[in-house]
Amino acid sequence: MRILGERKIKLLILSLIICASCAREAYNISFNGVIVDEETNCPVPLSSIQSFCLYQQNIDESASQKVSTLSDSLGQFHIKFDKGYRVSMTVEASDYENKFLQFKPYNSQKPDTIYLKRKHVYQTSTAPIRVDEASPE
Numbered sequence: 001m002r003i004l005g006e007r008k009i010k011l012l013i014l015s016l017i018i019c020a021s022c023a024r025e026a027y028n029i030s031f032n033g034v035i036v037d038e039e040t041n042c043p044v045p046l047s048s049i050q051s052f053c054l055y056q057q058n059i060d061e062s063a064s065q066k067v068s069t070l071s072d073s074l075g076q077f078h079i080k081f082d083k084g085y086r087v088s089m090t091v092e093a094s095d096y097e098n099k100f101l102q103f104k105p106y107n108s109q110k111p112d113t114i115y116l117k118r119k120h121v122y123q124t125s126t127a128p129i130r131v132d133e134a135s136p137e
Contacts, residue, residue: 006046024085026084029105085105088101097117097118
């Protein structure tokens with residue numbers, strides 16, 4: 001009788017471990033976003049979005065799915081994954097600093113706003129300088 005009880009406990013613990021590892025994944029992940037300039041709140045069109053979603057391939061191995069897209073003329077984009085437990089995203093746009101995000105997946109009906117910071121461009125003057133030679137007195 002005691003052996004039967006120990007087996008049930010071991011089976012219960014094993015079941016909990018398996019369920020806990022599976023429970024961290026979300027399914028049918030859909031992410032809507034809009035890319036905007038952090039100073040002007042204007043959309044940043046044609047931003048490049050590279051995203052990776054980690055998912056549980058088997059009990060002790062993870063794998064990733066990659067999705068690449070561009071934001072539209074209003075800065076909006078949509079990314080979709082079958083399943084996963086961690087999303088990483090890099091946003092790149094001309095004249096802006098790259099932005100890296102990492103988050104747990106969730107389904108949202110309204111878009112998340114991602115703010116990009118403009119690169120600071122320092123310009124130096126290359127205009128010629130006129131030098132008048134002073135005549136010795």
